[in-house]
Amino acid sequence: MSSSIYGKLAVTNLKKNRKSYIPYMFTCIVTIAMFYIMHALVYNEGIRQMPGAESIGIILSYGTAVVGIFAVIFLFYTNSFLMKQRKKELGLYNVLGLGKWHIAKMLVCEMIIVAAVSLILGLGGGILLNKLIFLFLLKMLHFDTALKFAIEVNAISGTLVLFVGIFAASLFFNLLQIKLANPVELLRGGNQGEKEPKTKIFMTVVGVLTLGGGYYIAQTTESVLTSLGMFFIAVILVIVGTYALFTAGSIALLKLLKKNKKFYYNTKHFTAVSGMLYRMKQNAVGLANICILSTMVLVMVSTTVALYVGMDDVLKTRFPYEVTLSGTDLSEEEKLSVDQVITETMEKYGLTYQTKQKYEATPFSVIRKGDEFVLSEDTVMISEEGSFGSLYLMTQDMYNELEHKNIQLSDNEVLLYSVKSKDKPSEIALDGKMYHVRKHLDSMKVEQENYMMIDTYYVVLQNQETINHLKQTYSENAGTRFYWNMDFRESKAKQMPALKEIDAKIGQTDISVMAECRELKREDMYSIYGSFLFLGIFLGLLFLMAMVLIIYYKQISEGYDDKERFAIMQKVGMSKREVKQSIRSQVMTVFFLPLVVSIIHIAMAFKIITKLLALMNLTNVSLFMTSTIITVIVFAVFYAIVFVITAKEYYRIVK
Numbered sequence: 001m002s003s004s005i006y007g008k009l010a011v012t013n014l015k016k017n018r019k020s021y022i023p024y025m026f027t028c029i030v031t032i033a034m035f036y037i038m039h040a041l042v043y044n045e046g047i048r049q050m051p052g053a054e055s056i057g058i059i060l061s062y063g064t065a066v067v068g069i070f071a072v073i074f075l076f077y078t079n080s081f082l083m084k085q086r087k088k089e090l091g092l093y094n095v096l097g098l099g100k101w102h103i104a105k106m107l108v109c110e111m112i113i114v115a116a117v118s119l120i121l122g123l124g125g126g127i128l129l130n131k132l133i134f135l136f137l138l139k140m141l142h143f144d145t146a147l148k149f150a151i152e153v154n155a156i157s158g159t160l161v162l163f164v165g166i167f168a169a170s171l172f173f174n175l176l177q178i179k180l181a182n183p184v185e186l187l188r189g190g191n192q193g194e195k196e197p198k199t200k201i202f203m204t205v206v207g208v209l210t211l212g213g214g215y216y217i218a219q220t221t222e223s224v225l226t227s228l229g230m231f232f233i234a235v236i237l238v239i240v241g242t243y244a245l246f247t248a249g250s251i252a253l254l255k256l257l258k259k260n261k262k263f264y265y266n267t268k269h270f271t272a273v274s275g276m277l278y279r280m281k282q283n284a285v286g287l288a289n290i291c292i293l294s295t296m297v298l299v300m301v302s303t304t305v306a307l308y309v310g311m312d313d314v315l316k317t318r319f320p321y322e323v324t325l326s327g328t329d330l331s332e333e334e335k336l337s338v339d340q341v342i343t344e345t346m347e348k349y350g351l352t353y354q355t356k357q358k359y360e361a362t363p364f365s366v367i368r369k370g371d372e373f374v375l376s377e378d379t380v381m382i383s384e385e386g387s388f389g390s391l392y393l394m395t396q397d398m399y400n401e402l403e404h405k406n407i408q409l410s411d412n413e414v415l416l417y418s419v420k421s422k423d424k425p426s427e428i429a430l431d432g433k434m435y436h437v438r439k440h441l442d443s444m445k446v447e448q449e450n451y452m453m454i455d456t457y458y459v460v461l462q463n464q465e466t467i468n469h470l471k472q473t474y475s476e477n478a479g480t481r482f483y484w485n486m487d488f489r490e491s492k493a494k495q496m497p498a499l500k501e502i503d504a505k506i507g508q509t510d511i512s513v514m515a516e517c518r519e520l521k522r523e524d525m526y527s528i529y530g531s532f533l534f535l536g537i538f539l540g541l542l543f544l545m546a547m548v549l550i551i552y553y554k555q556i557s558e559g560y561d562d563k564e565r566f567a568i569m570q571k572v573g574m575s576k577r578e579v580k581q582s583i584r585s586q587v588m589t590v591f592f593l594p595l596v597v598s599i600i601h602i603a604m605a606f607k608i609i610t611k612l613l614a615l616m617n618l619t620n621v622s623l624f625m626t627s628t629i630i631t632v633i634v635f636a637v638f639y640a641i642v643f644v645i646t647a648k649e650y651y652r653i654v655k
Contacts, residue, residue, distance in 0.1 A: 006102070010109035013089075019556065020085055024078055025118055027549050031071045032122025032163055034542055037133050038064045039155035040126070044134060050143050050527055059531040066539060068162055074546050077289075079170040081553050083177055090178065104175050111174070115167040123159060127151055140308070140530035142523070203248035211241025218608040227611035234608065238601060239292060246288040286554050291594035293547045294639070295601045297540045298631055302602070303609060304536030306627040307529045310618050315525060318617040319518040321355065321485040323499060325506065327513035328479040334511045335482060341505045342484065349498035355487035357445060359402045361392040361458070362467050362480045368421075368455065372429040375470065389455030392446075393467045399460045402445055407460070409438060415460035417441035430459070431470060446483070492519055529616075548642050551591075555646040559653030588643075595639050599632060 014021050041047060042060045050056060090103055130152075214237030221230045307314065325338060346352075366389055367374045373391055396409050407415065414435045416428065424440045444458055461467060471479070488495055499517040506515045606628065610621050618624070 006105045006109045028118035029122040033126035035067045036126030036159045040152040043152045056531045063535045111171040142526045200248035204252045207244030210237045214238035215604045243288045247284040293543045294598035298602045300536040301540045302628040302631040304533040306624040308533040310623045313620045314617045323486040324516045325484040354489045357485035360482045361394045364391045366391040371425040392458045409462040413438045417458040419456035555650040559650040
């Protein structure tokens with residue numbers, strides 16, 4: 001047989017199966033373009049000139065890895081679906097005398113055509129769109145830089161390696177399927193598995209337990225510090241539970257409905273339940289994929305939008321004061337030098353104080369066990385017996401000066417302020433010594449409740465002697481820190497040059513003082529959170545595309561299956577109207593089930609996600625709730641539109 005015949009057959013087959021292959025090739029092209037764009041941004045010189053370039057690079061590299069992993073999994077999945085749809089066709093070729101070797105050659109030609117077209121158009125589209133996407137990223141980051149058209153060779157080579165590998169692996173899988181299958185199996189193709197699915201009790205129980213475990217973790221995690229690790233555990237459990245319940249739990253539920261004679265032996269219920277029962281066996285994984293992808297889109301978009309929109313809240317949380325200077329174990333001369341820099345700069349630019357604080361405190365890492373504070377030389381401690389926190393010690397003289405009070409303590413008395421803890425012990429133990437809590441303070445001017453994510457305590461002692469003793473005992477990381485906290489009355493525009501000068505002058509001295517200026521950090525924060533928003537939108541669009549493709553393939557496959565059922569129902573006496581109502585009810589139930597479950601997922605995850613956002617200095621829960629609700633509504637509308645469009649193709653097939 002002439003070698004050219006295989007190419008002709010490949011082209012003919014692709015044309016004949018264009019309803020399946022055009023969406024697949026479109027997905028390949030878009031995925032290739034998106035991977036190249038993300039990969040090219042990592043190497044972009046303009047990115048490296050931005051504030052927070054290192055953080056942006058890490059975020060973009062993470063995005064590149066996610067797109068790459070997604071491409072491997074999803075393109076392989078869609079290829080498997082295409083092969084399943086074409087089994088009858090390939091079996092017919094085999095029966096008509098075309099050997100497996102000839103079919104293999106034909107599949108090789110098809111894959112070469114698909115890969116070549118996808119890579120050329122994908123890379124071409126990525127190169128053309130790269131500049132536009134870069135402009136979009138700059139807009140998000142609030143940064144201006146010179147634009148240059150550049151083709152990133154490293155990104156092209158990386159893209160080629162990845163996707164040539166994916167196409168090669170898909171081809172190998174296809175050839176293996178042909179080799180292992182006999183002609184009869186190929187001819188049966190999509191008709192396989194028409195027996196009623198068995199109830200998988202064990203998998204159903206696993207699904208309930210894992211999903212329940214994930215929900216339980218999400219609802220009971222209170223510690224902000226542990227929320228990140230617990231979140232990933234919860235995600236894994238929910239994913240496992242989702243797949244298990246869609247594949248086994250749905251079948252178990254439908255069989256229970258089938259056993260209910262009064263419910264089942266109804267015209268609408270009979271056809272709907274039986275149809276869904278057989279359908280779940282074939283499409284449970286696809287429905288679970290839609291559910292997981294929908295949840296990922298909702299979480300990513302809602303969180304990244306909330307972070308970006310709530311930038312002012314984030315900045316005020318992370319930097320409670322417009323300017324904060326701090327240094328450890330400073331001499332009086334060094335304190336005076338810092339004061340002089342601040343005063344001279346303020347006079348030069350005509351700034352006046354709205355808030356001015358100067359105080360010193362000695363911080364320690366502690367484990368609180370009931371009323372006892374256990375100090376350690378380690379800055380980070382892990383304990384199962386108590387809660388980790390920070391302890392700040394302050395003398396009564398410093399407290400009186402800061403708060404404009406006149407408190408006089410005895411040797412065994414303290415004042416206690418708990419930033420987060422609500423309990424009020426009458427006594428506390430500090431380094432083995434008991435102290436009577438004379439008063440529990442409701443507030444302190446040094447309070448940083450929003451910023452401090454761990455339990456934080458301020459203890460006011462009579463004199464410096466006890467503090468000095470503790471410093472000597474735990475000398476490795478203990479030191480008295482002096483703080484300057486300032487807010488100004490003038491506008492941000494007038495403050496900026498003064499803040500830059502204070503930061504520069506402090507940096508030029510030999511004094512070990514760290515300066516944090518809210519407005520100077522704004523660019524860095526925009527770089528980080530703008531990158532997160534960009535990544536959220538980018539990946540959200542990618543996952544949306546995947547979801548739409550799965551839905552499309554699902555509708556096509558179900559359309560061809562229901563076409564036969566449609567004809568049989570009419571032959572046994574059901575009216576055309578009844579059949580259509582039954583099919584519509586069945587399709588809509590199955591179609592919208594993933595959306596409902598994904599909304600439940602994000603609702604149950606809401607609490608733990610707020611903890612994660614707190615780690616990123618966003619404590620505005622109402623803002624995140626608003627962002628989530630709007631995202632869910634917009635996504636639901638989009639989901640419904642996709643349903644309407646794909647359902648038209650479905651109904652066209654079954655007519």
